[in-house]
Amino acid sequence: MKTSAVEIAGSQLAAFLEEARRIVGPERVATDEATCRLMSVDFSEIALERAAAVVRPVATAEVSALAQAASRHQVPLIPRGGGMSYTLGYAPARPGSVMLDMRGMNKILSIDLDNLTLTVEPGVTWAEIHAALLPTGYRVGFMGTMSGIQATVGGGLGNNATGHGRGDIGDDLLGLEVVLPDGRILQTGGRATSPALPVNRGYGPDFTGVFIHDAGAFGIKTKATFRLQRRPQGTAFVCFGFRDLTAMVDALCAAERLGVAATNMAFSDYHHRVFSEQKPTAAEKQAMLRAIVASAPNKLAVVRQLATLALSRNMSFLKKWPYSTFSMVDAFDQASANRGARALAAEMRRFGGTPLNRSLGIVMRAEPFMPIDKLIVGREGECSFPSNFVVPLTKGQELVAACDDFFARNQSAMAAHGVTWTKIFLVAKGQFGLEPIIYWQDRMNPLRYSVLSDGNRDKWGKRPDRAEARAFAVDLRRRLAEALEPFHPFHFQTGKYYSYRDALASAAEWELVEGFKSLIDPPRLINPGALGLT
Template sequence: MENEGDVPSRGNPHRDAGSFLARVENIVGKQRLLTDLDTRRLYSTDFSEIEMQTAIAVIRPRNTQEISEIICVAAETGVAITARGGGMSYTLGYVPRDENTAVLDMTSMNAIRIHAEDRLIEIEPGATWAQVHEALRSTGLRIGCMGTMSGIAATVGGGLGNNATGHGRGDITDDLMGLEAVLGDGSVILTGALSTNPERPVLRSYGPDLTGLFTHDAGVFGVKTRAVFRLHPKPEGVAFVCYGFADASDLVRALCEVERLGVMASNMAFSNYHHRLFATMKPSPDEAKAVARSVMEMAPSKLRGLSSLFSLARPGGFNYLLKWPFSTFGVIDAYDQATADKMARAAGAVMRRHGGVKLPSSLGVAFRAQPYMPIERLMIGVDGECTIPTNCGVALSQSEALLNAVENFFAENEADMKAHDVTWTRLFLTSKGGFGMEPILYWNDRPSALRMAQLSSERRAEFEAKPENKSSRDFALDLRRRLVERVDTLHPYHFQIGKYYDYHSALQSDAAWRALVKFKDTLDPSGLLNPGGLGLG
């Protein structure tokens, strides 16, 4: 018997994978229907290291019509569908939970259309943040949220399903005007401003706005095929606030007080592990030229640009970070340089009051010029370890409680971590009145096929003969699970939910859960869209 609030089992009991594959081949063509085992396994895993089901196929649709037809066939044949972007999930976001699941590889749908006069940009879900950044480079315009550090591979569609934040101001929803998505019966829905004016979407909430229901939804309500965002002029004034800290509590207090000022576009902090990472990064000549070009383009004046380049070219690179346990870099955008500098002075005074020591601005300059890190540096550690993050955020008033909970947890597990050769570090981020912390675990192991796929051929050769270390991996995954349980008493929010976090228990209203279940049943009556995402289906 089902308990109140449980999700009923749904789906077509008659599953005909053979018929599904044959009919989909007629829709997309043989070259865009991949059924070899290696590809299916690769596209059925994420960085969580948790194994579920292997997809029956990887499909590469080219447009909304093809996706609509594929979903109609899936509903008729009982096959489930998950949509995958750049594959940067670490919460089982697109990983098939059920047998007879096909994965839509959305990266072929990556068109970007800029409507500068109306200050709008239309983006297909397979476009990466780096591609959007490049498309806007010469326009003098940008989206407030510039995406995640993994933006070389992470896509806008994945960001919509996971509420991306990171570089720039706020999160992905702040400038989102509306969405196009394909529902579980193959019909196409337009939301927000697109629903009333698809050609010139201006007012998102003209009547009830459904857009929010399709964001941070882990893809369970529809396959997103198009999004429109509001654009803003690039700021004429840019300033950087970079400080070193000896103590984590002082750093957190400074970050939160600066967040309350409301002056920062980005406000991130790192600990000593990432200082080592930055100190070892040596850009190629081509990468250095690209960064130099970006620095000059974003500078409010030639003199300011040359000053920023000088900061980047300082002897020793980022080695100055190695003396500090913690560092923070903030970016301030303003109408003009005088205003940006005034805001930076106010933020700097807060940093110094909490024990911060002013650092060169090179880290801030580097991240604004090139916001996205090579994926292999995110998924493989400095010493060749495998890595996995866990993000959690709380209200500013709870920041020290979260810090203490995390620090105490790792102190309690220090001996066992040492025995299993597992280490950790953390990132910090404040945004929209919240404080975020991202503990990252590292363990020595042979990289998974997904991690190996992110490596250059030269680096891949380093790991080919490396043995698996299942004991350390299992310990790290269990440590992560227990960490999530420890901080859950603070009711944290997470930027990826997927199938990993217990979203049902996080909701403080039973009525909200029942409404979501009914909404899912209405939009996806066969329960075929990413079963298990958010705990639905």
């Protein structure tokens, strides 16, 4: 009697898991349904396959041995970081896939202030890096995503993370250590010639960029070295309110062209309500006080920032405004930061902005990382997912208008399903970024439930299943991406959601990507489906 393909795959998986238990120990191999289900879903609400097992390595040698075993037994491997994906980044596309939970590789290996480098493992979170560097007076230029309490360096590298600080994750990256699909260990950039002390990515061809925003398709990142920079000794905050959307977008773009701010963001009325409704506990207020004292560049700045917060009255002033911008100006000293802030404020006034209390900027610099449930769950416990679209500054107005028009055309159907939306704006590096966020009432999938605080689990953890509303929201998000595709937007966090192949200028680019994947991973075992590489 012939052996079926399913039986062969099952025996290969069993053989791999037997090896995996020898490599990492049986306690770091999980096959129970609850763990595999939790680790297989993301915030996209699109169901693919469920992982057959979850393996938790803690060292590069273990990752290499696991990749070799997976190659021998033809078992798909998927690296997973903090799980903050909303684009199916680590969701298994093939049955029988094994998830590598990289959070166990969470060491900060080196903070070298003499040579201005930081080396970390991929499971380190941005919040952990922030806390470790704060006493040193140094930082990485890109300081992490808003989800940095849980989001990891490895996930950020695979998604080309952007957020706090100026630029994105690759700007200060000196090199990587990557385990290739066959288990070989590759050093890139400055690490290729000097793994212990990388200085420059440019000695010969630099392959570091190939592994940035690869969605984990080309290998498993096990170390990253970043350039450090001196923490600014002066910081000023600029916040303005706007009544008119067009004027606000023009002002935001003008702020980016001025070039004095490390961060330029804007919010609309939904987030104004979120910020104004927050009522911190006594413990949270004490934590904020400690954070301000630790992060402010000097003692006078501490006094000024605390006085500003005292006048803000929980940011209730924001509810009066449909739009607000906030910017952070960093400089060598406070006088220089203040000069930059005055120039930026003049630009905001030129477009009709009104100065606001600067408390929002102060809070976000002191505590840059938000609780995950505040990011991914709405004010009333709604499920949500964002999308992101990045275009040149000159296309920002058209992109916003097209986005608003799309939701206006769908408003009746959205109301029928209880679906709402809002948007966030970000400019950086000559780019205009728009992040529409869709909300709907529904049950919490395992990942959403896992990030809820205890209080919010009591309030929202047992919501009824609203499959019809969820399906509508998923389709609405898909159609939004289609509607804005004529702008040829850049997307962060491509994963398995955005069509990378269709975005390329010609067949030559895709042939190169395909060829590289075939060279290093002929059987397509590392995160199959990522970037559209099936």
